[in-house]
Amino acid sequence: MTELVSVNNQKLDTDAIDILRLLHDDGDKTTSEAKSRLHLRDNDYTRRRFEWLQHAGLASLSTEPWSKNETINVKVATLTDEGREFLSSWNFDGLGDGLPVEERVRRLEDRVESLEAENAGLREEMEETNETLESIHRALQGQLDEMNGAVRAICRYFRTEVNVNLNEYRNSDSPSK
Numbered sequence: 001m002t003e004l005v006s007v008n009n010q011k012l013d014t015d016a017i018d019i020l021r022l023l024h025d026d027g028d029k030t031t032s033e034a035k036s037r038l039h040l041r042d043n044d045y046t047r048r049r050f051e052w053l054q055h056a057g058l059a060s061l062s063t064e065p066w067s068k069n070e071t072i073n074v075k076v077a078t079l080t081d082e083g084r085e086f087l088s089s090w091n092f093d094g095l096g097d098g099l100p101v102e103e104r105v106r107r108l109e110d111r112v113e114s115l116e117a118e119n120a121g122l123r124e125e126m127e128e129t130n131e132t133l134e135s136i137h138r139a140l141q142g143q144l145d146e147m148n149g150a151v152r153a154i155c156r157y158f159r160t161e162v163n164v165n166l167n168e169y170r171n172s173d174s175p176s177k
Helices: 014-026 031-038 043-055 081-089 101-173
Strands: 003-007 010-013 059-066 069-079
Touching (some): 014 081, 031 043
8 A cells, every 4th residue: 555644543545535535526435336436446445445534534434235135235435524624625736735734744754755765766877877878979989080090091092092093084084075
């Protein structure tokens, strides 16, 4: 589970928060309804998130007879006032405006730690890339030096050997008058 938030000492992940939003937007839901709407793994997985929300005080759970077979009971989650408050105060894209200061500080510390680790990884990649580029540069410079030497040798050859007769070849290639 990737913890998104801790509420009343209950850790919640993104799926639990999605269930909470679903309850807010669409009203009471059974585990099967929430599982289907949110494309969650299975009913047990969904039921555990229901229970987390209940432990956090954000949802209440009740059991009702299943509409297809009244001998079987289903769990139904209902958003509590605390759940509504939580959703209205929570900044899902940010650091939880409206949450207790301790929770916001903890999130900031986690974010800084995450960014530091990412930065260290990027620095390592950058160093490896620089080493690779320097190696390529050296190899290309060596090839360029070899090509320059070959061009100079060809130029010397043309100046000393071919250039003497070059005008004769030009004259002989031109059509006769």
